[in-house]
Amino acid sequence: MVWAQRIWLRLQTLFRRNENAQQLDNEIQFHLDQQIGENLAAGMSPEEARYAAMRTFGNPTSLKEQTRDTWGWTWLEQFAQDLRYGLRQLSRSPGFTLAVVLSLSLGIGANTAIFSLIDAVMLRMLPVRDPERLVLLNWVSQRRPAMMTSLTGHSDNDAEGRWRCPSFAYPSFQEFRAHNHTFSSIFGFTPFSRANINIDGQASLAQGELVTGEYFSGLGVAPILGRPITTDDEKPGAPRVAVISYGYWSRQFASSPAAIGKHITINAVPFMIVGVAPPEFFGIQPGNAIDIWLALVDDPKLLPWGVSSTPGDRSPFTSRDWWWLMMMARLKPGLTEQQASSELEELFQQSLSAAAAPSARPETTPRIDLQPASKGLSFLRSEFSKPLQILMTVVAVVLLIACANVATLLVGRSATRQKEVAVRLSLGASRARLLRQLLTESVLLAGFGGALGILFANWGSRILLRLMSGGGEPLNFEAQMDSKVLVFTAAVSVLTGLLFGLAPVLGTTRVELTPALKIGASAMAFVTQKTRLALGKTLVVSQLALSLLLLIAAGLFVRTLQNLQNQNLGFDQRQLLLFAVDPTQNGYKGQRLIDFYGRLLERLQTLPGAMSATMSTNTLLSNSQSHWPISVEGRKPLPGEDSGVDWNNVGPSFFETMGIRLLLGRGVEWRDTANSPNIAVVNEAFANHFLDGENPIGHRFRFNRFEEVYEIAGLVQDAKYASLRNAPRPTVYLPYSQLPVPLGSIHFEVRTAGDPPSLVASVRRVVRDLDSNLPLSEVKTQTEQIAETLVQERLFAQLSSFFGGLAVLLACIGLYGLVGYMVTRQTGEIGIRRALGAERLDIFRMVLRKVLVMVALGVCVGVPAALAATRLISSYLYGLKATDPPTILLCSLLMLTIAALAGYLPARRAASVDPLVALRYE
Amino acid sequence: MGKPNDLVQGTLDLLILKTIALEPKHGWAIAKRIQQISKEVLQVQQGSLYPALHRLEQKAWIKAKWKETETGRKAKFYSLTAAGRAQLEKEAANWSRLSTAINLVVETT
Secondary structure, three states: OOHHEEEEHHHHHHHHHHHHHHHHHHHHHHHHHHHHHHHHHHOOHHHHHHHHHHHHOOHHHHHHHHHHHHHOHHHHHHHHHHHHHHHHHHHHHHHHHHHHHHHHHHHHHHHHHHHHOOOOOOOOOOOOOOOHEEEEEEEOOOOOOOOOOOEEOOOOOOOOOOOOOOOEOOHHHHHHHHHHHOEEEEEEEEEEEEEEEEOOOOOEEEEEEEEOOOOOHOOOOOOOOOOOOHHHHHHOOOOOOOOOOOOHHHHHHHHOOHHHOOOEOOOOEEEEEEEOOOOOOOOOOOOOOOOOOEOOOOOOOOOOOOOOOHHHOOOOOOOOEOHHHHHHHEEOOOOOOOHHHHHHHHHHHHHHHHHOOOOOOHOOEEEEEEEEEEOOOOHHHHHHHHEEEEEEEHHHHHHHHHHHHHHHHHHHHHHHHHHHHHHHHHOOOOHHHHHHHHHHHHHHHHHHHHHHHHHHHHHHHHHHHHHHHHHOOEEEEEOOOHHHHHHHHHHHHHHHHHHHHHHHHHHHHHOOOOHHHHOOOOOOHHHHHHHHHHEEEEHHHHHHHHHHHHHHHHHHHHHHHHHHOOOOOOOOOOOOEEEEEEHHHHOOOOHHHHHHHHHHHHHHHHHOOOOEEEEEOOOOOOOOEEEEEEEEOOOOOOOOOOOOEEEEOOOOOOOHOEEEEEEEOOOOOOOOOOOOOOOEEEHHHHHHHHHHOOOOOOEEEEEEOOEEEEEHHHHHOOOOOOOOOOOOOOOEEEEEEHOOOOOOOEEEEEEOOOOOOHHHHHHHHHHHHHHOOOOOEEEEEEEHHHHOOOOOOHHHHHHHHHHHHHHHHHHHHHHHHHHHHHHHOOHHHHHHHOOOOOOOHHHHHHHHHHHHHHHHHHHHHHHHOOOOOOOHHHHOOOOOOOHHHHHHHHHHHHHHHHHHHHHHHHHHHOOOOOOHHHHHHH | OOOOOOOOHHHHHHHHHOOOOOOOEEEEHHHHHHHHHOOOOOOHHHHHHHHHHHHHHHHOOOOEEEEEEEOOOOOEEEOHHHHHHHHHHHHHHHHHHHHHHHHHHHHOO
16 A cells, blocks of 8 residues: 555656745745744844844755655656756767767667578567467478378488488388377478469469478468368368468469469469468578468479379388478376487388388487477578578677777867866766766666667668578568567667777776866877777777778678689580479379470570570579489499599580580580480589590490490580589580480570570470460579579678778777877977977888877788688688688788878878977977 | 754754644744744744745745735745655555554564
């Protein structure tokens, strides 16, 4: 009761402060009047009566203050005072404020932008119900599991070097689902990328996922429209249904409710749309947003992972040795991962022994390994986490430099505020109160910086995303500013404010009152001045050192990019148009497929504007390649040697079109058909590795796992295949019609006479003439393709150059400000020197020498720091070492030059000081 | 927080509570009353009453009301609340225990 009353009273004093203060005045006035009245009655004169009343009362101002203190909001009142005062101070020097807020906002903005990506990729929880109860099912195995003959999916090595993979056989899923007691639901899914969707006769590609019936209920995601996919949709004979994403719904259906119940075809299989997922639900893999979820049903046109044929014609749903289905499960409340894991382990081993007799070798027996899946699948996480961490470090350094820069500016400013501080101290302000005032100003500045930084970040993270996806598969991160990002920014801002605010502030309040008051603001107590200068110099030197560090990192990244771009590829990347088609999705197979490709290629070769055209399974420098071990006839493999070769299957005139020089024999031609003898063309690396450099023509080889024998008919120059970083390896090129495995989708390469994109329309027409239901994908030029593989390198080069430049700029502003301050302070000294006969040049030299000493110090600290730090990025470099001397030398020289320029202006100003004016200055 | 002359804060609180226990009084009257009753022994610096009054008001032990005095001027009259009356009893009991104890010590030595 009393408590409630007290809180009420407190609030009243907060919201009725002015009224209360007025009443207090009245109350005290009444008291004084009463006393005066009494005194008058006692016979005093009016003057005396008033005086006596005041004396018995005490100091009204101080007592009022004490009374207000009892109301308990003094801290808030003072904070508001500090804020108002701070705002006034800042608006009085707009240039300073602008400089500080800008450099802070750049620093904070860069940090926020990178952090928002880190948040999206690495930290954010899936937007589903209780994501922390979700687990991803994996198996781990020392060696390839004995009972698995075919694997489709992601696999990697865990910390102990074991295989770790989330793909399972479908029967295992059924057994897990039927017999487990630890999960409230368990559901399977498999990517179905590049689904060919036909809506009202318009074919387009979409990102699909095949899911089992409990997918939506297990995740706890309810459609905003229609119904989810359920277990009923899995039953044989059930109508095929799909749920589309919110984004796809608004893009393809203009958010029309009529989309529900709409019939579409996916790879020529009819489907009905039954639901629309909520806007925040992107699937379960950050960065890979799904457009359409399809109920997983047995259909040869809808194979898992979008593969075009099943290995050895196995049924994906009954075969126990083809592992392809990924699974997530939701733990029952109160149960732990361990309990679930041990039960699942038992079921898994039963499932394995149903496939084959238990293996004698335990290292080929996989075991269950559950992984928390609250943040979704981690494939992107592992790809981007290291680059993002490097970028985060870079921007943290930039922020540090910005802090040091602002601190330098504040040091200069604190000099001019010396007198103000002295006055306030002598009027009785406590040191703590003053400190609080100055820190409030710093945090205020940082707050403005943070607010502006959020704007920069919003804009920056969008640019970053574009840089990261590099025109290829777009990264669909939801990198919006959520509360976590905002909290991060606020925390960074406040910390920043304290960091840069504290150093100069501590110096400021350590004032010797008398001299500071006596002398003008420009000439203060010598001791504090000296410490302040030392502080300023330290700050500037550390800024220079840190920015040199960033500059060197930028130099290394830029030269890496140059090295990659300017190397000899072995083929001509100019004026090549690439595109892919996949007729297998529409049921083409075997000879029919080969004929289709042949017809299409013939048309392309005679297309006006095309100089030549060809095709290949993998386009060059697309990061995809095929690699199989071979045996060459009449040659014994060396013990322990790598007998693998890269191979590519290509169409006629591949080498002419790509500009790969034919050295001996012939290339692949039209006469190489399914019925003609098998031939192959090999590269120099092949001849050198397998045939000791002798003429390879006429030699024969076969792939270890197939019977077909290929006779080498030609030798070509080495050319880069999958990646710019790897030297060409032994490579064989096979005619597309003579593959030992079924042919799948294929890429066409057209060398154009003019600009490649100008040919796209006519290429589309040619394809549509042959099959109107066949979409083109990956339409781009070879140059664009190469650019895509350099996304990370370009990202690093561009961002580190930008931040390096920014850092140098900030450091130079700091240097310029400090030297300017030094010159102002030394005006008197300069005047005396000049009067005693020093030349302008002497003064100029004197100032510049100080600048150069600071810069040299910065370089001396920065280079070793760079040597230590760049080791972290050495795996990202190409063609040079992390300690590359030319880069370090060049960057140091650049730094010296820029810094000398920044010091030149104040030095010239010092030199042009008029001795008379300078001497009168004090 | 300024200390009233020779009076510790808790004692001043007790005096105030006791003084207004019978009837509501304004600040000046409270000061006068304390001086009178104590036969001018307790010299309260009058102004220091006000921080104490406002503190007691914030604790909801006393409440204030603006009323006209007999001379027709408006003044702020303080009176005890229920919680204040309980507090007065507690503090008075404390005080008498303390003063008895001190008396004992002073007289026996």
